Amino acid sequence: MEGCGIFENVKILEFGQIVAGPLISTYLADYGAEVIHVESKTRPDQYRLYPPFKDNKPGINRGYDFAIYSHNKYGITLNLRHPKGAEVAKQIVKNWANVVTENFTPGVMKRQGLDYEELRKIKSDIIMLGTCNLGQTGPYAQHPGMGSHLTHLSGFTHLTGWPDRDPLILYGPYIDFIGVVYGTIALVSAIEYRRRTGKGQYVDVAQIEGGIQYLIPTLLDYVVNGRVQGRNGNRCDYAAPHGTFPCRGEDRWCVIAVFIDEEWKKLCHVMGEPNWTKDSKFNTLLGRKKNEEELERLISEWTSKFTPEEVVAKLQSVGVESGIVKNPKEMYEDPHLNRYFWAEMMHPEIGKYHVELPSFKLSKVPPQLRMSGPLLGEHNEYVYTNMAGFSREEYQQLQKEGVFE
Numbered sequence: 188m189e190g191c192g193i194f195e196n197v198k199i200l201e202f203g204q205i206v207a208g209p210l211i212s213t214y215l216a217d218y219g220a221e222v223i224h225v226e227s228k229t230r231p232d233q234y235r236l237y238p239p240f241k242d243n244k245p246g247i248n249r250g251y252d253f254a255i256y257s258h259n260k261y262g263i264t265l266n267l268r269h270p271k272g273a274e275v276a277k278q279i280v281k282n283w284a285n286v287v288t289e290n291f292t293p294g295v296m297k298r299q300g301l302d303y304e305e306l307r308k309i310k311s312d313i314i315m316l317g318t319c320n321l322g323q324t325g326p327y328a329q330h331p332g333m334g335s336h337l338t339h340l341s342g343f344t345h346l347t348g349w350p351d352r353d354p355l356i357l358y359g360p361y362i363d364f365i366g367v368v369y370g371t372i373a374l375v376s377a378i379e380y381r382r383r384t385g386k387g388q389y390v391d392v393a394q395i396e397g398g399i400q401y402l403i404p405t406l407l408d409y410v411v412n413g414r415v416q417g418r419n420g421n422r423c424d425y426a427a428p429h430g431t432f433p434c435r436g437e438d439r440w441c442v443i444a445v446f447i448d449e450e451w452k453k454l455c456h457v458m459g460e461p462n463w464t465k466d467s468k469f470n471t472l473l474g475r476k477k478n479e480e481e482l483e484r485l486i487s488e489w490t491s492k493f494t495p496e497e498v499v500a501k502l503q504s505v506g507v508e509s510g511i512v513k514n515p516k517e518m519y520e521d522p523h524l525n526r527y528f529w530a531e532m533m534h535p536e537i538g539k540y541h542v543e544l545p546s547f548k549l550s551k552v553p554p555q556l557r558m559s560g561p562l563l564g565e566h567n568e569y570v571y572t573n574m575a576g577f578s579r580e581e582y583q584q585l586q587k588e589g590v591f592e
Contacts, residue, residue, distance in 0.1 A: 192219010194292050194553055197378060200276070200284035201225060201260070202301070204232045207334060207363040207394060208290025208318055209257055211370040214545055216259035217554040220286075223279065223570055224260045224561065227267070228592045231563055232257075245431045247563050254560030258532060262401055262561025263570045264591045270591050272301045275575070281309050282576035285387075288316045288376070292331045293323045303389040312387040314377045318370045322393030331574050334360025334394065341398045346405065347534045348418045365401070366394030427475035428454075428482055431512060432490040434498055440512035441495040443486065443502065448472065453505045534559040 197220040201212045212222045226232045234253040235461050241249040266272050276299075276491045287306060289296055296302045296317070303315040317323055320332045320340075338344050338357045348355035366522065370392040377390050399406070403452040418517070421430035426446045434441050445451050448471065463485055468474045475482055495511040502509035509519070518524065527548060529541040538561075544554055571582045585591065 191268065192555055193549075194378070195219035195287055197221070199223070199286040199288055200279055200287040202287070202291065202296070203318075203361070204290065205234045205333075206256055206360065206364050208288055208370075209234075209260075210364070210367045211316070211318070211374060212288055213256055213259065214367075214371050216375070217556075218544055218549075219555060220551060222260040223284070223566075223574070224257055224262050225265050225276070226262070226563065227264050228563065229266060229268075235563065246536070249556050251537065251540060254534055254537055255542050257560040259555070259557050260561055261558075261566040261570050261574075262564060263567050264564035266590060266592050267299050269588070269590045269592070271585065271588065275571075275585065275590055276301055277306070277309055278577070279570075279575045280313065283574045285310065285312070286314045286316070286378070288318075288374070290318045293317070293319055293328045307387065310387075312385060314374070314381060314382055314387045314390065316370060316374050316390040316392065317379070318366055318392035318394060320393075321395055323391045334363030334366075337362040337395050337398055341395050342402055342405070343398070345446055346402070346416060346418060349420045350418050351468075352418070354418065355512060362394050363399035366392055367398045369397040424476075425472070427472060427479050428486055430483060432483070432487050432498075434490050434495045435493055436495075438514075439495050440509045441490060441498045442512060443490075443498075444508040445475075446508075450507050451475070453507050454502065457501045457505060457507070458486075461485075461489075530554075530556055532556060532559045535562060535565075566592065 191208075194215045197215060199212045199215065199220055199222045201209060201222055201224045202211050203212075204225075209224065209232075212220070212224075216222045224232070231247060232253060234256070235247050235250050236245075237250055237252045238245070239251050240246060241251070265275060267276065287301075297305075301460070303313075303317075306313050306315060319328075320334075320337055321327045321330060335356065338361050339354075341362060343361065344354040344356055347357060366464055373390045377388055381387055408416055410413050421442075423429040423444070426444055429444045431440045431442050433439070443454070445454055451469075458464065463469075468478050469482060472547055493501075499509045499511055514523070519529075528544055528546070530544050532540060532542055534540055540559075542556070542559075567586075568582065570575045571585075
């Protein structure tokens with residue numbers, strides 16, 4: 188892909204693992220930033236250990252997840268526990284980096300001598316971003332954890348599931364990806380601030396606070412009305428029907444949402460206005476909510492006669508909100524997503540695979556795909572001798588001493 192990268196002068200030294208930290212840099216790398224991803228042979232990025240693997244055979248360089256989210260980056264190994272590890276990192280900052288990112292538990296970078304106060308002594312305009320579960324300060328800041336923990340701490344799982352059943356954990360580390368969005372916006376803002384003023388700064392991204400933004404209505408309900416919302420399945424307090432309905436085929440479903448009486452009338456018309464739709468108990472929203480279980484059963488009898496595509500086409504054509512519940516295969520093959528979202532790359536060990544491009548598209552500056560997700564330590568020699576400023580002899584000596592293990 189051609190185009191001049193917006194962030195072509197941004198050089199990011201990335202200490203971080205999995206998604207919450209690295210994906211922030213990936214977004215900027217897609218638009219021109221240079222990124223060095225730091226890990227070690229004794230403690231590689233944990234995402235390398237996540238399945239699925241190429242041909243279902245585990246291997247440090249065979250995981251698709253890491254490759255998908257860490258393309259366009261140089262990959263190096265550096266053992267920060269080695270006595271010379273921190274000094275090597277500082278030389279990369281001195282000679283090359285103007286941004287440092289990390290997503291370790293608060294205090295880790297300080298113990299390594301690589302916190303913001305230390306790095307700004309080396310480069311006064313450095314920007315450093317730290318993103319962690321609970322932020323860098325506060326009574327719970329030192330608690331280690333993952334994005335899946337935050338779905339509980341932020342209240343999501345209290346609201347997810349059925350009223351008469353236990354809470355359900357959200358699929359995947361949901362808040363990780365929310366934190367990435369806020370982290371990206373914050374980092375771009377800091378870069379723009381430096382462009383205008385020449386000053387760097389520290390950016391503290393608390394992932395839990397980013398996630399809670401999406402639960403503000405429930406918090407307002409408690410503050411204003413003293414009401415604590417709970418699990419409600421797929422239902423909605425101000426809509427009926429509102430949920431998922433079985434369709435023809437194996438494990439195939441659609442969603443239908445009716446908010447006003449006019450939409451209800453349209454739904455009845457599409458269903459052929461069977462006799463039960465004329466029952467007065469379904470005429471109003473209050474009536475439909477009161478008899479919601481029966482209503483859902485009757486609508487399910489109708490939807491089960493058609494494929495999801497047929498139901499959705501019928502309802503959307505008359506203005507009733509409806510959609511298909513898609514499985515991963517259907518999403519991957521969706522022509523709408525394939526117009527732009529997936530991009531093919533070649534990986535040294537995986538072979539051909541597809542990465543996810545950013546969910547935004549700039550008409551004047553398309554994203555650039557330069558490198559696949561790096562092998563562990565793939566770019567050690569190039570980075571240390573061409574970017575960090577070490578001579579070949581110094582590099583070889585550090586290698587013998589185990590600094591890159």
